[in-house]
Structures are given as C-alpha cells and as structure tokens.
Amino acid sequence: MNTSSNHDPVDVLIIGAGASGAAIAWNLTETRMRILCLEQGDWMTPSKYPTNSQNWEAQQFGAYHIDPNVRGLETDYPINNQDSPIDVLNFNGVGGSTIVYAAHFPRLHPSDFKVKTLDGVADDWPISYDDLDPYFLQNDRIMGVSGLAGDPMYPPKDLPLPPLPIGMVGEVVAKGFDRLGWHWWPSDAAILSQPYEGRDKCLNLNPCSSGCAQGAKSSTDITYWPQAIRSGVELRTRCRVREVTVNEHGMADGVIYYDADGHECFQKAEVVIMACNGVGTPRILLNSKSPQFPDGLANRSGLVGKNLMFHPVGVVRGIFEERLDTHKGPQGSCILSKEFYETDPDRDFVRGYNMQVARGAAGPLATAFQGFRTGDIPWGPGHHEKFHQRFDHTVNVLALCEDLPEECNRVTLDPDLVDSDGIPAPKITYRLSENSRKMLAHGLARGEEVMRAAGAKEIQKVDLLRSAGWHLLGTARMGNDPTRSVVNSWGRSHDVKNLFIVDGSIFVTGGGVNPTSTIQALALYIGDKIKENLANLFDD
Amino acid sequence: MDNQEKLPPEAFDDVPRRHLSALLDTIVPASEDGTMLSAQEMDFPSYLLSQAADFLADLKRILVHFDDDFPDLPLAERVALVQTFAESDAQMFNALVFRVYDCYYQDDRVRTLIGARPGPPFPGGHVIIPGDLSSLETVKTRGKGYRR
Numbered sequence: 001m002n003t004s005s006n007h008d009p010v011d012v013l014i015i016g017a018g019a020s021g022a023a024i025a026w027n028l029t030e031t032r033m034r035i036l037c038l039e040q041g042d043w044m045t046p047s048k049y050p051t052n053s054q055n056w057e058a059q060q061f062g063a064y065h066i067d068p069n070v071r072g073l074e075t076d077y078p079i080n081n082q083d084s085p086i087d088v089l090n091f092n093g094v095g096g097s098t099i100v101y102a103a104h105f106p107r108l109h110p111s112d113f114k115v116k117t118l119d120g121v122a123d124d125w126p127i128s129y130d131d132l133d134p135y136f137l138q139n140d141r142i143m144g145v146s147g148l149a150g151d152p153m154y155p156p157k158d159l160p161l162p163p164l165p166i167g168m169v170g171e172v173v174a175k176g177f178d179r180l181g182w183h184w185w186p187s188d189a190a191i192l193s194q195p196y197e198g199r200d201k202c203l204n205l206n207p208c209s210s211g212c213a214q215g216a217k218s219s220t221d222i223t224y225w226p227q228a229i230r231s232g233v234e235l236r237t238r239c240r241v242r243e244v245t246v247n248e249h250g251m252a253d254g255v256i257y258y259d260a261d262g263h264e265c266f267q268k269a270e271v272v273i274m275a276c277n278g279v280g281t282p283r284i285l286l287n288s289k290s291p292q293f294p295d296g297l298a299n300r301s302g303l304v305g306k307n308l309m310f311h312p313v314g315v316v317r318g319i320f321e322e323r324l325d326t327h328k329g330p331q332g333s334c335i336l337s338k339e340f341y342e343t344d345p346d347r348d349f350v351r352g353y354n355m356q357v358a359r360g361a362a363g364p365l366a367t368a369f370q371g372f373r374t375g376d377i378p379w380g381p382g383h384h385e386k387f388h389q390r391f392d393h394t395v396n397v398l399a400l401c402e403d404l405p406e407e408c409n410r411v412t413l414d415p416d417l418v419d420s421d422g423i424p425a426p427k428i429t430y431r432l433s434e435n436s437r438k439m440l441a442h443g444l445a446r447g448e449e450v451m452r453a454a455g456a457k458e459i460q461k462v463d464l465l466r467s468a469g470w471h472l473l474g475t476a477r478m479g480n481d482p483t484r485s486v487v488n489s490w491g492r493s494h495d496v497k498n499l500f501i502v503d504g505s506i507f508v509t510g511g512g513v514n515p516t517s518t519i520q521a522l523a524l525y526i527g528d529k530i531k532e533n534l535a536n537l538f539d540d
Numbered sequence: 541m542d543n544q545e546k547l548p549p550e551a552f553d554d555v556p557r558r559h560l561s562a563l564l565d566t567i568v569p570a571s572e573d574g575t576m577l578s579a580q581e582m583d584f585p586s587y588l589l590s591q592a593a594d595f596l597a598d599l600k601r602i603l604v605h606f607d608d609d610f611p612d613l614p615l616a617e618r619v620a621l622v623q624t625f626a627e628s629d630a631q632m633f634n635a636l637v638f639r640v641y642d643c644y645y646q647d648d649r650v651r652t653l654i655g656a657r658p659g660p661p662f663p664g665g666h667v668i669i670p671g672d673l674s675s676l677e678t679v680k681t682r683g684k685g686y687r688r
Binding site: 049051052053054055056057058061109110111114118129148150152153154155163165166167168170171174175178183184185186203204205206207213214323325327328329338341342363364365368369372373379380381383384385387388391392 | 566567568569571572576591592615616619622634637638641642644645646650651654655656659660661662663664665666667668669670671672673675676678679680682683684685686687688
C-alpha cells in the first residue's frame with residue numbers, strides 16, 4: 001500500500017483526544033507550537049445522545065454500550081478479554097472515555113504515591129501528591145468539578161462548584177455510615193451543580209454513561225477541546241494510528257495512520273505524545289517495531305504493556321422498602337466512604353478501597369432485564385410484583401479496590417484479532433491477586449454491613465463485576481530507573497527522547513479511586529515540564 | 541450512532557398476530573389487580589419495525605414453535621409452553637424478552653404507572669432532594685484520615 005504524506009510537519013503530535021490528550025493539547029497552546037491531535041473516532045453530537053429518545057435505555061445495550069466489543073462501532077477496535085475476569089471498557093471519539101464515564105472525580109490520595117515507603121509494596125511514584133496539587137485544582141476549574149471542601153480524608157482542597165445533591169439515596173445510606181461510625185462524604189463529580197463557563201447545570205437525567213445531552217457532565221469535547229482549538233490546535237478525526245515511526249537516530253519522527261477512507265498516511269512530527277490510555281498506548285507502542293526497537297517502541301525495559309492495573313469492583317445491592325428515587329440523579333456520583341482506604345495492619349491485605357454509593361443506573365428496562373438475567377425478576381405471572389419491589393428501591397454500594405502492579409497482568413498484541421484497518425488488537429492477560437481477592441471480600445462484607453445499617457431489607461452481591469475495566473493503568477509506568485520504568489518523572493520515554501506518554505499507562509500504582517482527575521493533572525504537569533525544558537527537551 | 545434499519549408496515553404482514561399477542565401476554569401479563577397493562581396492549585409491530593427491525597426474522601422463527609391453539613390456552617399453559625421454548629433456545633429467548641421489555645417499558649402509560657416520567661429524560665430531567673449533610677460535622681471531628 002502507498003503511504004501518502006500530504007500534510008505539513010507539525011511540532012507536536014498527540015495521539016488520542018480523550019481526557020489526557022485534551023488536557024495536554026490545551027496546556028501546550030501557549031508555546032505557539034504547531035500542535036496536531038489525531039483521533040480515531042468522531043466528534044459527538046449531544047442531540048443524538050440516547051436521553052433525547054424514548055428508547056434511551058435500549059441504546060445503552062447497543063450503540064452506546066460501554067463495552068467496545070458489544071458496541072462494535074467502526075471507530076472502535078476489538079479487545080480480546082478472554083484471559084481476564086474483567087472486561088476492558090472505553091470509548092473512542094473526541095472526548096474519549098469521558099463521553100461515557102460516570103464523572104466520579106476523586107483525586108488519588110497522598111499515600112497512593114508512596115506505597116513502597118509506607119506499606120512496603122510495589123514502588124513509589126517519582127512524584128508526589130504535592131507536585132500534582134496545583135494541577136488538580138487547575139484541572140477542576142477547566143473541567144468544572146462539583147464537591148464539598150473539608151473532607152478529612154484529603155489535604156485541604158478547593159472545588160469550584162458546590163456538591164451535587166445526594167438525594168434520598170445518599171441520605172439513607174449516609175445514615176448507615178453514621179450508625180457504624182464510618183467516614184462518608186459527598187462525591188466529587190465532574191458534573192455541574194450550577195451553571196458554569198457557559199454550560200448549564202445537571203438535570204439529574206441519570207444515565208451519565210451514554211453521553212450527557214445537557215452538557216453538564218464534563219467530557220473533554222466540551223471543556224478542553226473548544227479552548228484548545230480556539231488557540232490553534234488542529235484536531236483531525238477518523239485517523240487511526242498504526243505505529244510511531246523512528247529515524248536513523250532512534251528518535252520518533254512521526255506516525256503512520258489510516259484516514260476515514262482507509263488510506264495509509266504518514267504525519268511527520270518533532271514530538272509525539274501518547275494519550276490513548278492504558279490499553280491503547282501499549283498497543284501502538286508494541287506495534288511500533290523497527291530494527292532499533294524490535295520489541296516495540298520505548299520498550300527496552302520490557303515493561304511496555306506489563307503491570308496492567310484495573311480497579312476490581314465488588315457490588316452490594318441493598319433493596320429497601322421505601323422508594324429512593326434511584327433512577328434520578330447522576331448515576332455514579334452520590335456519596336462515598338474512605339473508611340477502609342488506607343492500610344491497616346490488622347487486616348489480611350495491604351492498601352485499601354473506597355466504597356462508592358451509586359444511585360442505581362437502572363431505568364425500568366435495565367431493572368427488568370437484569371432481573372430476568374439473574375433470575376431475580378420473573379417473566380410471566382409475578383413479574384409486576386417483583387419489578388415494583390426492585391425498581392427505584394435498589395441501591396448499589398461498590399467496593400472499588402486498589403490493584404497492585406504485577407508484570408503477569410499485561411497487554412499484548414493478539415496474534416489473530418485485528419481492527420477494521422488490519423491493526424493487531426490488544427489482548428488482555430489478567431488475574432486477580434490474592435491481595436485483591438481478600439480486599440474484595442472485605443469490601444463486600446462491609447458493604448453488606450452498611451446496607452443493613454441503612455435499613456436494607458434484602459441484600460444481593462456481585463463478587464467481582466466483569467464490566468468494570470474502566471480504569472486502565474500502569475502499562476508504561478513512570479520512574480527514575482530506565483530498567484524498571486518506561487517514562488521518566490515527567491512522562492518522557494527513557495529510550496526515545498521526543499516521545500512522551502501522558503495517560504493512565506504511566507501510573508506506578510493505581511490507588512483506590514477513579515483515576516481521571518489524576519490522569520488529567522498528570523497531563524497538565526507534564527505539559528508544564530515540557531515547557532520548562534523546551535530549550536533542551538531532548539537532552540539526557 | 542443509531543443506525544437501526546426501519547421497515548415498512550407490510551414487513552409484518554406474515555406475522556401471526558394472535559400468536560404474537562398471546563406470546564406478549566405470556567411474557568408480561570396484566571397484573572392481577574388490573575393496574576399494570578399486559579404487553580399485548582403495546583404497539584409491538586410499530587416498535588419492531590421502527591426500532592428493532594433486525595429482530596423481525598427471529599420473531600417469526602420463534603412464533604413457529606407455538607401451535608395453532610396457543611392463543612386460546614389459559615395463561616398457565618402458555619407459560620409452560622414458553623418455558624419449554626426458553627429452555628430449548630435460551631439465547632433466542634433472551635433476545636425476545638429484551639425486545640418485549642424494551643417495548644413495554646418505554647410506553648408512557650407504563651412509565652407513568654411505575655412512577656417514572658413519561659418521555660425521554662432530556663430535556664425535562666428530574667428533581668431530587670439535596671439531602672441532609674448535617675452529620676458531616678461529626679465526620680469532620682474524626683480528624684485527618686490520610687497519610688503522607
């Protein structure tokens with residue numbers, strides 16, 4: 001196939017227009033460099049999001065499914081999850097997975113950056129919470145984050161908007177936490193509780209995970225990207241990168257990608273920034289083989305793709321006698337508890353988890369159909385009685401557990417499976433560690449305890465949620481030692497001095513919270529480091 | 541991203557309506573107290589043609605499993621026959637139940653009866669109570685809970 005190269009060279013080429021790609025594109029605009037972002041998906045059209053339609057729920061089972069293997073859009077790539085008890089979830093388009101995330105927006109904790117020092121496991125990060133602190137705040141302001149200051153589980157922090165309403169769900173479960181004497185707090189959310197920067201506030205539509213028609217949920221297509229584009233960044237959609245190419249000096253010199261018509265194109269660039277998250281980034285790097293990098297680009301450590309971390313999730317469902325409006329309000333952002341977040345030597349596991357109270361994320365179709373699949377709600381006679389006991393009466397508490405890095409958990413290239421352009425698909429090899437199993441069991445038991453304390457009349461449990469692979473971390477970890485990490489403390493590849501990684505793959509450890517806030521803070525931090533070092537960016 | 545094919549009404553002409561109606565009523569019958577509607581009261585043909593056209597061929601294959609007298613049987617006997625079918629082809633039955641529920645629970649009459657707002661969530665949205673945050677004062681008194 002002929003490779004066309006009819007685009008001018010750019011100074012900075014960013015691969016991926018999601019959470020991190022948008023943040024660093026915006027951050028670098030003040031340099032006046034020529035910046036290009038290539039995105040394999042499309043711009044989204046909020047007027048077409050499911051909540052505009054009568055059949056909004058069914059669309060969540062199809063074209064707006066959170067699993068790319070189910071969604072199967074032309075803009076998606078398949079993922080082989082057969083060797084993993086957790087399926088990878090993502091979205092491909094401008095905004096990336098922020099289009100379909102629940103926008104639960106906690107920061108990693110200070111201890112998350114020092115797990116080796118504090119708990120003797122894994123490795124410390126080469127940077128600290130304090131290094132990222134100003135970038136958390138900057139990111140919160142640009143994204144538009146709601147929350148309540150004063151949480152004793154964090155160092156003092158300001159949030160630009162007051163918290164979202166916790167509703168009846170939060171109120172009832174909070175009483176359970178209170179009765180047990182456990183910590184709880186309203187969730188930080190990248191969802192507007194008030195009008196902000198030209199966007200209107202949340203309407204409590206509920207299904208945040210199929211796009212926000214109101215625009216109250218802070219996806220990067222409506223936060224960072226409009227600002228970045230106004231400042232001169234070019235965003236080219238329907239461009240699927242196959243590989244990063246290198247010159248004779250072992251420096252990245254551009255990428256080969258397929259355009260919307262399947263034409264193979266070459267884009268020359270002085271700097272390449274990977275922003276495809278913990279599965280997409282190692283996929284491209286491993287596919288970027290050359291005589292200088294026979295095992296994949298930036299992979300002299302052999303760690304590209306390794307140390308994949310998810311956040312294993314166990315679910316406790318409490319069924320209450322009273323109606324709790326569980327189908328109203330942002331589905332994933334209500335209240336949480338950090339009671340079991342930090343290591344306690346009296347437990348049989350290290351590190352910890354957060355307990356996230358979700359409003360249900362279940363409209364009537366999801367309630368009825370999931371009840372059918374689990375055998376909880378029958379079809380035929382008896383359907384209505386059981387449905388009425390469940391719909392609007394069911395609250396979920398998720399134990400979202402920290403997953404420690406292990407090299408056996410990894411992303412590789414599938415030898416057979418390819419996407420629509422013929423690029424090898426990622427294959428996930430993952431197993432739960434003993435530590436994670438014990439943590440999950442602890443979380444499920446505590447979840448049941450809090451539901452009972454809150455007054456639930458019936459409890460159901462999901463020991464390990466299969467559709468929980470939202471958080472894709474650790475597959476190109478940062479560190480100071482080139483033999484034990486892929487990028488340095490500011491995201492630059494140890495092996496290729498003009499290649500940077502800014503997404504979740506550079507996490508050294510995963511913490512026990514949703515990572516998007518930290519991913520974006522990292523991208524902003526790296527952007528500033530690039531600017532500080534611009535004069536000698538490629539020096540040792 | 542909604543690329544569902546739509547079919548003309550005549551695409552439904554060879555579907556045995558009485559069988560379909562009985563099947564729908566078997567999967568979601570009216571409630572005993574009469575407050576909840578039966579699925580046979582939904583406009584399933586219109587739903588299928590406009591929103592689930594790719595299921596039409598499967599539906600025809602499903603209906604073949606039920607004899608001529610199926611529509612006239614009492615509910616309990618129909619349930620037994622449908623259960624037999626469900627056990628013989630679980631995947632097809634799953635798809636059928638999903639379509640019946642999808643049609644049923646997007647009907648505004650049903651949505652009103654179950655306490656959900658009629659119509660799509662946007663732009664009307666929902667109102668929820670702020671919730672009581674007063675006990676957070678006690679949470680704060682626990683002091684710093686993070687490690688550095």
